[in-house]
Amino acid sequence: MHTLPSQPGVRVSLAELIDIRHRLREVQLFSTPSRRSPLIGLHRSKLRGRGIDFDQVRVYQPGDDVRTIDWRVTARTQEPHTKLFHEERERPVYLLVEQSRPLFFGSGVQLKSVLAAQAAALFGWAALTHNDRIGGLVFGDGEHHEVRPRRSKQSLLQLLNRLVGANHALHADMQAPQGTFGPALRRAREVLRPGSLLVVICDERALTDAAEQQLALLGRHIDLILLPISDPLDHALPAAGLLRFGEQQAVLELDTYDSDLRRAYRELGEARRLRWQHAAQRMRALLLPLSSQTDMFEQLREYLEQPAADSRR
Template identity: 30%
Template sequence: MIPREIIKKIRRIEIHTTRIVDELLAGQWDSAFRGSGIEFEEVRPYQIGDDVRAIDWNVTARTGRPFIKLFREEREMAAMLLVDQSASQGMGSHWQTKREQVTELSATLAFSAIKGNDRVGLTLFTDGIEKFVPPRKGTRHVLRIIRELLYCEPMGTGTSLAKSLEHLNRTMSRRTVVFLISDFQDTGYEKALKIASRKHDIVPVVVADQRELKMPNVGLVRLRDAENGRMVTFDSFSRSNRRAYEQYAQRRIDERDALFHRLNLDPIHIYTGEDFIEPLKRFFHRRENRQ
């Protein structure tokens, strides 16, 4: 049986996020992802004026005549939420943790999808796959997604973006809109992200806390890596130490964003303690202009 406290949280998130979708994001989902899902329909002989990039070279070689591939836009689209549940998601120097921010953001995206008559699914991951919920429609299905986000007790503590993306490619055969929601405190996922982005429409959602980017002057502090448990003593009195901390954090950000740029991915950046609606609206607006 689901604890009463979890039921209350599910209800609160449902009320809050459906209001956001109805009042602020109505219609933006459809226009932002119009035409994202396409599937092959047939081939036909090439005609003057056709896009040469659509030529089916296999059929052309067999027949000795040029043929092109025809595609049709799918009436339905599937959206997948790949949500990081690693230990670092418990970080939060404001009134909420990254995990709490991610839960409300995920619920908003899920309700946006079903309001657009699309299916939505969920994959929770750490350094392994914690939970997989296949895409379906309906409010009850979204409430299940919220329940899984709130009720998840991860077995792992680390992060493997590569494993989550490899699982995506195994389970989703058709092109899917994928929101990869994480703090991206991981390495070695570049190849998996490149492969997945060829097949799917990947939207990185970077969730961060300002304390991860800037260290205040609070004297000697003991810092623990939530994902591997390592402890280190840090002297924040030292200006050079604080500068080195911030330079390292910025270097990680620059490397990550450079990867997104190379793969032509358009990320969403959100921070704990801040409203994520404006970043979402800006993202939808950029997507509308790309259509």
């Protein structure tokens, strides 16, 4: 287990990620027998019956999906009846979590890398509590750390420990990674069977053409939850005068008083946001973008409070 010192908002510790399990009541991510998660209503499964089991038949009610009508019962009773389903138990839940240098940045309450680790821990504990099998892949700057899905607390702890190790290995002088998201998605395609749930937690800037193609292939057979991580400075530049950025021997200067420059920068950020939104709509994936500006639990509670028919997702 990693015991490296943590810096709140800059580094995560294993103890911090373990403690997140005590806050599961704040956000109901998965349905339970006594409570249905509002997030499930935001998620439209592409394949009828994928990831769910038959529960019972009841009288058809306005708003029910006509594709679930039980025609045999309807013919026998001369009254429309529809099938009800409940979520499949012990499905594999796979966390694909990025820990790379582009995430080692933040102007809000935490670095993006810390937010990604917290989100992975939250979904991991929620899945384990839901009796699902949990595993995942931590990917980033040259190294991948994989844990195969098992319904085991030790499996999740192993994944979180590797996540902490990758988080503590990040530093500002690292060389930027080249195309690590696509290979991580290809690995997920190799290990996940139909009906699995893939939770993708990555930098908002990671969605390239190749990565989007891999996501689309995954979305044909498994459920997807997408959590692109961003920072306020990814979307807008402040009018702060001349800003200088350096990377090894390269130096970039930007005059942020230039309104045309700030507008072009905002447009690039908006284009990334819209790309994720359009991709999620095509794949019928659940999109939960997170910002380092605000506490993760506050953001997820806002999603939970939105109507189930929110067309933005």
